[in-house]
Amino acid sequence: MMKRTLTLLVALWLVGLYSGQAQAQTPEAMQKVLTAAHKNLIEIDLSYRGDRIYFFGVQPVPNTDLVIKLTAQKSETIKLSIKGKVGPFWMAVKQYEVTGAPFVYKIHTQKPLSQIISPATAQELELGYASIRHQMKMHLLRGKASPDDQDTLFNGLIKLKEKLNLYNIVEDPKRLQVTEGQLFKHYFKFPPAASEGKYLVESFCFDKGELVGYGKDVIEIKKVGIENWLTSTSQNSPLFFGIMAVIVALVVGLGVGMIFKKGGH
Numbered sequence: 001m002m003k004r005t006l007t008l009l010v011a012l013w014l015v016g017l018y019s020g021q022a023q024a025q026t027p028e029a030m031q032k033v034l035t036a037a038h039k040n041l042i043e044i045d046l047s048y049r050g051d052r053i054y055f056f057g058v059q060p061v062p063n064t065d066l067v068i069k070l071t072a073q074k075s076e077t078i079k080l081s082i083k084g085k086v087g088p089f090w091m092a093v094k095q096y097e098v099t100g101a102p103f104v105y106k107i108h109t110q111k112p113l114s115q116i117i118s119p120a121t122a123q124e125l126e127l128g129y130a131s132i133r134h135q136m137k138m139h140l141l142r143g144k145a146s147p148d149d150q151d152t153l154f155n156g157l158i159k160l161k162e163k164l165n166l167y168n169i170v171e172d173p174k175r176l177q178v179t180e181g182q183l184f185k186h187y188f189k190f191p192p193a194a195s196e197g198k199y200l201v202e203s204f205c206f207d208k209g210e211l212v213g214y215g216k217d218v219i220e221i222k223k224v225g226i227e228n229w230l231t232s233t234s235q236n237s238p239l240f241f242g243i244m245a246v247i248v249a250l251v252v253g254l255g256v257g258m259i260f261k262k263g264g265h
Contacts, residue, residue, distance in 0.1 A: 032213065032215055033060060034060075035201075035215045037053050040220065041220050041222060042220070042221045044196065044223045044224065050189065050190055050194070051189075052188070052189050053219060055068070056185045057185070058184075059205050061205060063181040064206055065110070066109065067116060068203050069105075069126075069204070070200070070201050071102045071106075071202075072103040073198045073200055074103055075099070075100070075102075076101075077099050078157070079095060080096050082095075094142055095142040096138045096139060096141060096153055098136055100135040101136050102135070104166050106170075110171070110176050113128050113171065117209050118209060129167075132154075164193040165191035166193055194221060196223050197220075198220050199218070199219045199221065201216060
């Protein structure tokens with residue numbers, strides 16, 4: 001009986017030790033990367049054309065590699081079409097609903113990500129475009145699926161998001177500046193396409209490929225003024241919003257007709 005008890009205690013101790021080691025590997029368990037943003041709130045109104053936020057920080061371990069990631073905390077559903085040739089014409093032959101891909105995804109490093117961490121670590125911490133591909137889920141809405149559709153949709157998604165400046169990976173020491181091996185500064189551009197919500201900025205510190213520091217900031221984008229009123233009205237009073245939209249359309253139509261002296265048809 002005593003032997004069985006001792007065996008059980010040793011087993012529990014080993015499990016606890018393993019769990020403690022596993023927990024210590026999570027980003028939140030690492031030394032803190034101290035960071036601060038010059039502002040944490042972006043206000044969107046009718047004149048909003050994008051914004052730029054500067055970040056400053058201190059690495060817990062000097063002369064290590066930094067990886068900074070910006071993501072949106074909200075998820076989205078995207079419908080993407082794949083074109084094909086039908087007779088002499090090119091047209092959309094199938095359509096997919098894509099979920100799981102982040103709305104915003106940006107990374108800053110001083111050198112190529114592949115020189116900082118292994119593919120396994122990048123996958124674990126969701127760093128790099130390859131991690132987005134693993135997060136993507138596709139649902140066929142129209143047409144016939146093909147084995148290479150995932151590649152086509154992934155490449156199309158990245159191209160579309162980069163065009164809107166919602167995705168990019170910048171591997172440039174001029175963009176992520178480090179002073180005295182410990183102090184750093186950089187900035188993220190929030191494009192006009194960035195919508196209302198909360199955005200997470202994560203700072204990862206690596207020493208020879210091992211995570212040794214982690215920090216995060218939260219940036220909020222909020223609608224204000226008439227932009228906020230229109231959104232709130234459309235959601236809370238859809239009937240009133242619809243009537244108002246019709247009235248505005250009629251007034252604009254009458255105004256255009258009077259300007260061009262065609263009457264108010």
